[in-house]
Amino acid sequence: MTSFELSRDSFGKLVFSSPDLTRPVAGVVPVRAFPIGAPDEGIAIVDADGHELAWIDDLSVVADNSRKLIEEELANREFLPEIRRLVHVSGFATPSTWDIETDRGPFKLVLRGEEAIRRIAHSSLLIADTNGVQFLVRDLQSLDRASRRLLDRFL
Secondary structure, three states: OOOOEEEEOOOOOEEEEOOOOOOOEEOOEEEEOOOOOOOOEEEEEEOOOOOEEEEEEEHHHOOHHHHHHHHHHHHHHOOOOEEEEEEEEOOOOOOEEEEEEEOOEEEEEEEOOHHHEEEEEOOEEEEEOOOOOEEEEOOHHHOOHHHHHHHHOOO
């Protein structure tokens, strides 16, 4: 277990308490070091000025109540829908409109150009639409065959 505790104040902000501090610190923020590759490893708790108060090697060792608060805060800060399936692509020339299914529901994205698709690991991609929303393909091999075939036309 870790030697700190998190709670929320009356304004809903995270409050960090530790035996090393003389008083609690309000307005702290959890920040992932590796949000895609290792989302539950390497999390810093930082104050409003960005100073690190605690480092968490593995989120599973954090006390249940603090872990829940960290997960809630990260979910509120990070919006990275994961593409589960490509339903339809308007054309193979860009810009093109994609109908996709994500872990957050169906969506239409407009791909400006092939440069909006970035490989971030061997089988992971980040795809940016024209509005700047980033979509994650965590594992190309986990997509169905038709989705992989459509995506291959742009890679």
